[in-house]
Amino acid sequence: MKNFRTPENRKDLEVFLVMLDFYERFLPNKSAVLEPLFQLLKKEVPWELKGKHAKSFEVPKKLLMAHNVLIRYSIDLPLILAGVALAFCVTAVLAHKPSNEIKAPIAYGSRILQKREKTTHQLDKEALAISFGIKKFYQYLAD
Structure with a gap:
């Protein structure tokens, strides 16, 4: 690359x-x-x-x-799913929080919003970001 x-x-x-x-x-x-x-x-x-x-x-x-290393998924550690909505895209990150340490990312995901989605209210976009994250990282979240 x-x-x-x-x-x-x-x-x-x-x-x-x-x-x-x-x-x-x-x-x-x-x-x-x-x-x-x-x-x-x-x-x-x-x-x-x-x-x-x-x-x-x-x-x-x-x-x-860069050395922004992802960590390996562990079934023993708690998961954190975060989503962010911008004017033109939604992003999600799945992370672990090992003990009291800083959150450690497992994977990232993002997608461009469709034309009709760009006109929705910001709160709806934030919900879409979380929904996107749940679908994207379902294999980790389903238990």
């Missing part, structure tokens, strides 16, 4: 975004970080990978190279 070349067109960008889907659980706020790149995929937006678009291309590569 570190050496992935800068996309020259929409097709190259699509390849990059598909590759990032594999690493989604390692990328906090993936949808929020990549939102400018998703905008570039729209046909009515002129192709120009500069400014916020170029930054949005570099951030996930840096996040994947």
Whole structure:
């Protein structure tokens, strides 16, 4: 990922975004970080990978190279599910809280809001973020 070349067109960008889907659980706020790149995929937006678009291309590569390590799931530790709703996406994080230590993430998830969802009240978006997290991490939460 570190050496992935800068996309020259929409097709190259699509390849990059598909590759990032594999690493989604390692990328906090993936949808929020990549939102400018998703905008570039729209046909009515002129192709120009500069400014916020170029930054949005570099951030996930840096996040994947950082030492923000996820911990392994343990059935013996309590789980914490947190959700956040932004104007254009919802994100969720599943974490453990080992004893009195800082929360340790197990996995991250996020998705872009659909057009009709963007117009809903903020409280409804927050509920959607939690609902998304429950569906995303069901295999950990079901017991």
